[in-house]
Structures are given as structure tokens and as C-alpha cells.
Amino acid sequence: MHKDLESIVLTREQIAQKVKEAASWLDEKFKDSKPLAISVLKGSVFFFCDLLREMKTPVQLDFMTVSSYGSKAQSSGMPKIVMDLAASVEGRDVILVEDIVDSGHTLVRMRDLIMGRGAKSFTTVALFDKPSRRQVDIKADYSCFEIADEFIVGYGLDYAQQYRNLPYVGILKRSIYGNV
Ligand code: IMP
Ligand code: MG
Numbered sequence: 001m002h003k004d005l006e007s008i009v010l011t012r013e014q015i016a017q018k019v020k021e022a023a024s025w026l027d028e029k030f031k032d033s034k035p036l037a038i039s040v041l042k043g044s045v046f047f048f049c050d051l052l053r054e055m056k057t058p059v060q061l062d063f064m065t066v067s068s069y070g071s072k073a074q075s076s077g078m079p080k081i082v083m084d085l086a087a088s089v090e091g092r093d094v095i096l097v098e099d100i101v102d103s104g105h106t107l108v109r110m111r112d113l114i115m116g117r118g119a120k121s122f123t124t125v126a127l128f129d130k131p132s133r134r135q136v137d138i139k140a141d142y143s144c145f146e147i148a149d150e151f152i153v154g155y156g157l158d159y160a161q162q163y164r165n166l167p168y169v170g171i172l173k174r175s176i177y178g179n180v
Contacts, residue, residue, distance in 0.1 A: 012167045036059070039061070043099030043164075096110055105136060
């Protein structure tokens with residue numbers, strides 16, 4: 001285990017199992033359509049690749065970089081689009097892939113933006129859900145894991161851009177991020 005972690009909450013194998021289940025759910029839901037999957041970068045990138053590789057449905061991909069944190073452990077409440085999508089979402093069935101739904105601000109921002117651009121439908125899949133931290137009333141259509149109010153890193157999730165490439169997910173020691 002990485003020295004900055006307090007404990008491991010999910011192993012690589014536990015994640016892989018849930019990712020398969022999420023892919024089956026999407027296959028069932030989109031069996032008659034050609035959805036466009038959007039990865040909210042950077043946090044969802046490992047989840048996005050593993051999820052899409054498990055899907056049987058033909059799917060197109062696009063990416064958007066959204067930043068809500070700066071280098072703090074708390075959302076600014078004003079997610080910023082740092083890099084926009086390459087293609088139009090008009091008339092498309094969109095699958096938005098998120099790492100974690102925390103305050104919910106990012107998801108609201110993405111939904112309003114994508115539906116505002118004329119998408120046909122909007123479905124969200126999140127690896128993690130932290131319901132106790134919600135500030136706005138929104139929920140992913142599918143969440144792989146519900147977690148308590150702990151700051152976690154690994155498998156895409158970062159603190160100050162670090163720890164993203166850990167293959168497991170763990171709780172970051174409080175001494176690393178202090179009283180934020
Ligand atoms: P929201 O807009 O507050 O829902 O925040 C969503 C974003 O905050 C996620 O996409 C993550 O990038 C980040 N985030 C929230 N909780 C954590 C965490 O425990 N570890 C790492 N990043 C987190
Ligand atoms: Mg994110």
C-alpha cells in the first residue's frame with residue numbers, strides 16, 4: 001500500500017467486478033442505440049477505458065476536462081470547462097462517465113450543458129457516490145459504489161494531481177490534505 005494511505009477501500013479485483021456489472025447494465029439499456037460515451041477528465045479516465053472495454057454495444061467516445069477543485073480537497077462549487085468536447089451531442093444518446101459524485105455540482109453543470117446542446121438523452125454512470133456530501137439534488141443513474149465521507153484516491157482519483165495511477169482505491173491520510 002502507498003505510504004500516504006490510511007487503508008485500501010477497494011482492490012483492483014473488486015473494482016473490475018463492479019465495472020463488469022455496470023457495462024452489462026449499459027449494454028441492456030443501449031442495445032438498440034449507438035450511444036456517445038463522454039469521459040469527464042481526468043478522474044474518470046481509468047474507469048472509462050475499463051468500462052467501455054467490457055461493453056458489447058458499439059459506442060463512440062469523447063472527452064471533456066472539468067476542474068472543480070484547484071488543489072484543495074473541497075469543491076469550489078463552480079466547475080470550470082477546461083477542455084470542451086470535440087463533436088456535437090445533438091440528437092445523441094449520451095452516457096456521461098464520472099469518477100465520483102460528491103457535491104453534485106459537476107453533474108448538474110454537465111447535464112445542463114449537454115441537454116442544452118440538444119442531446120436526445122442523458123445517462124450518467126459514476127464509479128463512486130458520496131450521498132452524504134450532496135449540495136444539489138441530483139444522482140447518477142448508475143453508481144458502482146456508495147462511500148462514506150472520506151477523501152479517497154487511486155484508479156483515476158487524485159489529490160493535487162497525485163495518486164491517479166494507483167490500481168486500487170484508498171483513503172488518503174488526513175495529514176496529507178490537512179484541515180480543508
Ligand atoms: P462535485 O462537483 O462536488 O460532485 O465533485 C465531483 C469531483 O470532485 C469529482 O469528479 C472528483 O474529481 C472530485 N472529488 C470528489 N470527492 C473526491 C474524493 O474523495 N477524492 C478525489 N476526488 C474527489
Ligand atoms: Mg472528476
